[in-house]
Amino acid sequence: xxxxxxxxxxxxxxxxxxxxxxxxxxxxxxxxxxxxxxxxxxxxxxxxxxxxxxxxxxxxxxxxxxxxxxxxxxxxxxxxxxxxxxxxxxxxxxxxxxxxxxxxxxxxxxxxxxxxxxxxxxxxxxxxxxxxxxxxxxxxxxxxxxxxxxxxxxxxxxxxxxxxxxxxxxxxxxxxxxxxxxxxxxxxxxxxxxxxxxxxxxxxxxxxxxxxxxxxxxxxxxxxxxxxxxxxxxxxxxxxxxxxxxxxxx
Ligand SMILES: CC(C)(COP(=O)(O)OP(=O)(O)OC[C@H]1O[C@@H](n2cnc3c(N)ncnc32)[C@H](O)[C@@H]1OP(=O)(O)O)[C@@H](O)C(=O)NCCC(=O)NCCS
Numbered sequence: 001x002x003x004x005x006x007x008x009x010x011x012x013x014x015x016x017x018x019x020x021x022x023x024x025x026x027x028x029x030x031x032x033x034x035x036x037x038x039x040x041x042x043x044x045x046x047x048x049x050x051x052x053x054x055x056x057x058x059x060x061x062x063x064x065x066x067x068x069x070x071x072x073x074x075x076x077x078x079x080x081x082x083x084x085x086x087x088x089x090x091x092x093x094x095x096x097x098x099x100x101x102x103x104x105x106x107x108x109x110x111x112x113x114x115x116x117x118x119x120x121x122x123x124x125x126x127x128x129x130x131x132x133x134x135x136x137x138x139x140x141x142x143x144x145x146x147x148x149x150x151x152x153x154x155x156x157x158x159x160x161x162x163x164x165x166x167x168x169x170x171x172x173x174x175x176x177x178x179x180x181x182x183x184x185x186x187x188x189x190x191x192x193x194x195x196x197x198x199x200x201x202x203x204x205x206x207x208x209x210x211x212x213x214x215x216x217x218x219x220x221x222x223x224x225x226x227x228x229x230x231x232x233x234x235x236x237x238x239x240x241x242x243x244x245x246x247x248x249x250x
Contacts, residue, residue, distance in 0.1 A: 010043065022046070036060065039218075043211050052205040053164050056215075058161055058196050062154045063102070063216050065223035071096035076224045080231040081239040089231075093224035094217045099141070102220060105212035108142030108199030112174045113209065122174055126181040142175070142196025143182060149189070155197035167204050175200040 012021045019026040022041050027039055033047075036057045040048040048056065068074055075096045076089040084092075097103045111129060118125035133140050145152055159172050175192050182188045195216065202212055 006153070008228065009044070024231075025236055040205075044207060051167055054165060055158075055162055055167065055201050055205050056207075058158055059201060059215060060219040060222075061210075062158055063194060063198065063219035063223075065220075065226075067176045068227065071101055072220045072224065073227055074153065077227050077231040078239050080228045081234075081237055083237065086225070086228055086232075090221055090224055091230040094221045097213070097217055097220065098138075102195065103213050104141035104193075104195035105198050105202070105216050106209050108175075108196045109203055109209035109212045110201055111141060111178075112171050112199055115174050115178070116170065122177050123181060126174070126178045127185060129178070130181060130186055140190070141177065142193060142199050143190040145191055145193045148193065150191065152191045152197070153192045154194045155192045158197045158201060162204065167201075168238050171200040171203040 010022075012019060012026075014020075017025055021029065021038070022045050024041065024047075027134040028069050029041075033041070034053075037053050039040060040052060040056055066073065067136045068077060076093040079092045080086075082121075099107070111133075115125040117131055118128065130140065150177045159176075162172060163169065175196055179190070179196075182190050198216060199209075199212060202208075202215065205216070
């Protein structure tokens with residue numbers, strides 16, 4: 001059925017007072033707010049508490065860059081070296097994210113919520129969740145990393161920061177319990193990765209799971225800007241694999 005182009009939105013709009021974002025005047029926000037608190041306001045509909053702002057900021061910093069090796073760092077540089085403009089190259093950074101790279105945040109938030117809703121026996125709820133994922137032949141989102149095999153340092157620092165600032169530990173405990181249960185009961189040493197840590201902390205600061213992956217993507221696409229500009233200025237055009245690194249095996 002066709003729909004007309006009349007939108008009703010609670011996010012933002014032009015009024016006689018100027019542009020209003022979530023009931024706040026943009027002209028006031030420009031003078032008073034920082035970007036992270038405005039992002040929180042835009043997504044949740046309310047201004048963040050001090051600790052919510054601190055944690056969202058830390059999550060964005062933790063995910064901004066992880067070197068050139070992962071797809072979100074590598075692909076935009078290759079596109080930039082082919083002469084693609086900055087928008088095209090930035091788009092490829094976000095397009096390279098998926099369930100195995102940066103795109104497990106929303107899934108992990110849903111999993112942690114599921115465990116939380118099962119009641120007080122978190123250990124048992126973790127076991128049940130792992131069985132359910134195994135039955136569906138799915139990986140537990142937010143766990144495992146190609147490089148970090150004992151601990152993901154980003155997750156450790158983020159949890160330390162949250163504890164130091166007295167944030168609620170409920171979802172951090174669920175994430176850590178799931179990591180322990182995977183190892184103790186299922187003999188799988190899979191670290192709580194950045195997506196998993198982000199999931200626990202976004203739930204802690206009352207961000208809806210639907211925004212989880214987007215927060216990681218936003219940070220990583222911001223991080224791609226410097227890589228793209230460096231590549232454009234390097235004079236190394238049309239980067240390509242060496243022929244010996246590609247095997248034709250028909
Ligand atoms: C991130 C990831 C791709 C890294 O994988 P990797 O370290 O290269 O490990 P592999 O893909 O080679 O998997 C090794 C084994 O661990 C298992 N495994 C890895 N991550 C798993 C997970 N999250 N849940 C269940 N099993 C997992 C694999 O099934 C495989 O088992 P097998 O040896 O019995 O076949 C992987 O851990 C994963 O898919 N995690 C879930 C998604 C996620 O959190 N993504 C965000 C990453 S920051």
